[in-house]
Amino acid sequence: MNIASFAPLAVVLPLLGAALTFLLIRQSRAQRTVSIALLSLTLLLECLLLASVWGGGTSAVNIGGWLPPWGIVMVVDQFSSLMLVVSSAVSLAVLIYATGQGMADGDRDAPVSIFHPTYLILVAGVSNAFLSGDLFNLYVGFEILLTASYVLMTLGGTGPRIRAGVTYVVVSVVSSVLFLISIAMIYGATGTINMADLALKLADLDQGTRTLLHVMLLVAFGIKAAVFPLSFWLPDSYPTAPAPVTAVFAGLLTKVGVYAMVRTETLLFPGDTLNSPLMVAALLTMLVGILGALAQSDIKRLLSFTLVSHIGYMVFGLAMSSVAGLGAAVFYVAHHITIQTSLFLVTGLIERRGGSSSVDRLAGLAKLSPLLAVLFFIPAMNLAGIPPFSGFLGKLGLLQAGVQLGTPLAFALVIGGVLTSLLTLLAVARVWNRAFWRKPEDADYPDPVLLAAPGSAATGERAGKRNVTLLPRTMVGSTLGLVIVGVALTVFAGPLFRVADQSAAEMLDRTAYIRAVLGEDARVPALSQPATEGSGK
């Protein structure tokens, strides 16, 4: 009995926390303590899981003693445990940030009291999606996190949030229906929904059926991961939610879609023919996303567009289906979750300090709050891929893999990737110049807060409440923590890249995964097209 058999606790603990915090709905202090404690415990467990699979290899847990391929299986391999650790670390930071915001604003009652249970259910859904070893459980994981996200998206039920929520909910439900249809079709074609079993049985289907099932799954996950042209919903819906909610959505939800794409591409449809369309989609996602970002003046919307654009990098890495490409994509996912979340958290702080999130109104923040400037500058440069940050390393890995592949399409993507990186720099530099460097007098419609004498206002008036702490210590602290984690990703990029490359090699090989689920004597079919070995880092 090793630590990996406790993997289901990564789902159960947040759910338990959700139940407890729901019971404690009138005691906000107890709610905070319970949710932070349980999430920290989950994070600890997931770190142990990562340590155990790092050396010991993939392992599977059969829920309720039902044997695969009939029962529900949870599989811990290097990729899923890495995703679990990163996602829980990020959600813990956002939770602390959100409690800080709640305390600072003195929101002692509804609707914020519903925040904690919903948030923990979201975390449970994300963990379930990362761990699940069969398609239907993956669907359930998606539904858990989506239903929680519907509530979080429309928190408070104000006009703009309901409007944005309608788009979000309808698009998400449609993508879930598509996913369910593909599950039904896959079950009809093969008689199983266990992913390891499917890896064996899908190979026996004829090419036309396989391609149909493949495209159905890709479209369903493409909507969730916001891959162009299925990305239109994201910049419309994310920016209106409360700052911590947007941060956690931007960090985690699209990445769960990317995770599902990686899982199905490598495990179910290895060496299939859809790599070229995926590459074209990746190129368009990168370019259209970043051009959209350049047109925005609201920082949250701008960041949402960069989020869409950078999903393109991950799809690019996935579409290469080489160890080097997939490894770089895994690294990029871990990097992007951290960086994108910290940027959204900083934007929440900017909005509190400067009174607005529009770059046309903000000005002079570098003088007003140098700490805020540092907190924005580091992840922004990281996102744009300036050396020596992890964004640069991840992009470098992807570009190297692309050059290694050497097809004309791969070279087009390499050029597109460099261009996107430069345009990202342009977009964040525009925010930096306007919000942080220019003088408040130069802004067309500066917020009155900005024109006040610098340094005099630690508290201000927000939404009709006086003496609101503008930059509460918990909010700044958790943002700072996340920024430091982002820098740590740079410092420890060597070992992290090793884990990423190892997990990529394991995913492309498939043997470890299938044997962990179906037992040691499972027959693993040879790949139709051998995965090209990439050079190690």
Place this chain on the structure above:
Amino acid sequence: MSVNLTLLTVMGALYACGIYLILERSLTRVLLGLMLLANATNLLLLATGGYAGLAPMFSKDTDPRDYNDPLPQALILTSIVISFAVTAFMLAMSYRAWVLAREDEIQDDAEDRRVAETPSFDAEDDSVIPAETSEFPLIMIGSDGGGMSDTPGGAATVTVGDRTLNADDAAAEEQPGSRNISTPDQEGGDR
């Protein structure tokens, strides 16, 4: 595996109506469309379980031809529960939307429209610098900044589309935030 033709026809009709309805702009119709889609998918799942009429019961010594596959039915149960929860949430949301806006149509995003209407000319990035803006004015050239102007003599002008504007007027024309479109007062107050 044999398939029930009636079931298939009903499923196709449900999908067709569902897709038609979710393309509407009215929230209630979209909701109805999503419900039809979810139920059509349940029928699809049911169809994968084999011909209807046999019990989905299984014990070790049952002949495989004497029982129905129970797994799709378990999947359908789960999916019914999920679509029930989502439908309840969407009903609440459409009621809230109706309370707020007194109409069932999905509203446009104000910020989207504003960005679409923004001219490609950006007063701050693109206009010629009419005067010295540095914090440290170059007194050698002229404290009024006249020596720094790009256009010698007279005010700087900017070509916007087919018009020629004074640079200052052009700067005034581009108004930030959500002020330059008339929206009924924004709730939430976070802009």
